[in-house]
Amino acid sequence: MGSGTNLSGTPVGSNSTSASVPPLVSAAATPAASGVKEAGAKLTVGPNIKLKGVEITDCDTLVVEGLVEATMDSRVMQIAETGAFKGSAGIDIAEIRGVFDGNLTVREKLVIHATGKVSGKIRYGKLVIEEGGQVSGEISVGAGSGDSKASSSSDSASKPALQAAA
Numbered sequence: 241m242g243s244g245t246n247l248s249g250t251p252v253g254s255n256s257t258s259a260s261v262p263p264l265v266s267a268a269a270t271p272a273a274s275g276v277k278e279a280g281a282k283l284t285v286g287p288n289i290k291l292k293g294v295e296i297t298d299c300d301t302l303v304v305e306g307l308v309e310a311t312m313d314s315r316v317m318q319i320a321e322t323g324a325f326k327g328s329a330g331i332d333i334a335e336i337r338g339v340f341d342g343n344l345t346v347r348e349k350l351v352i353h354a355t356g357k358v359s360g361k362i363r364y365g366k367l368v369i370e371e372g373g374q375v376s377g378e379i380s381v382g383a384g385s386g387d388s389k390a391s392s393s394s395d396s397a398s399k400p401a402l403q404a405a406a
Contacts, residue, residue, distance in 0.1 A: 280315070287322050304338065321355045336373075 280300030285291050289306035296302065296312035304323035313330040323338035330345045336356035343361045344350075350364040354372035361378045369375060 285323070319356070 281298055282301040282303065283296065283299045284303040285306045285308050287305045290309075291307070292309040294308075294310045296308075296310050296314070299312065299314045301316040301318070302308075302312065302314050303318045303320070304325050305320045306322070307324050307326075309326045311328045315332045317325070317329060317331045317334045317336075319325055319334075319336045319338040319340060321337045324341070325339070326341045328343040329340075330347070332346070332348045333351075334340075334344065334346045334349075335351045335353065336358055337353045338356065340356075340358045341360055344358065344363070346362075346364040349366045349368065350358075350362070351368045352358055352370065352373035352375060354370040356370075357374045359374075359376045362375065363380050363382065365382070367381070
């Protein structure tokens, strides 16, 4: 009994091997199951993790605490102060505390916190920038096509400030 180990894959007994695998699977599936009820599929890229050259699909919430170089379409993106995203993203709601560089389309609301820096081609539905937050690049209101006419009339006062930041 004590000579075989389950961690190395050596079966101690047919019942003990099959009994050790399901608890590992169910323990890993438990947090995901609770996340599905609240926010759907969630991917967290932790600090000091680098995820490069990928296409992220079927992800409801992406939390970036490390570095992500990717293309994605998601509901929610949260970039922590330590996080950076480079690439292209289509998002419903984005909260940026770290760095975003690339093509960003936010269909609903883009929030740039005081520590956030967003650069590249940015399109948004609604925009909130805390004092200290930075935005530069090609910036336009209206995440859908045909909304550019509304941006020229409604944001004419803010355009010189945005262009100066670019």
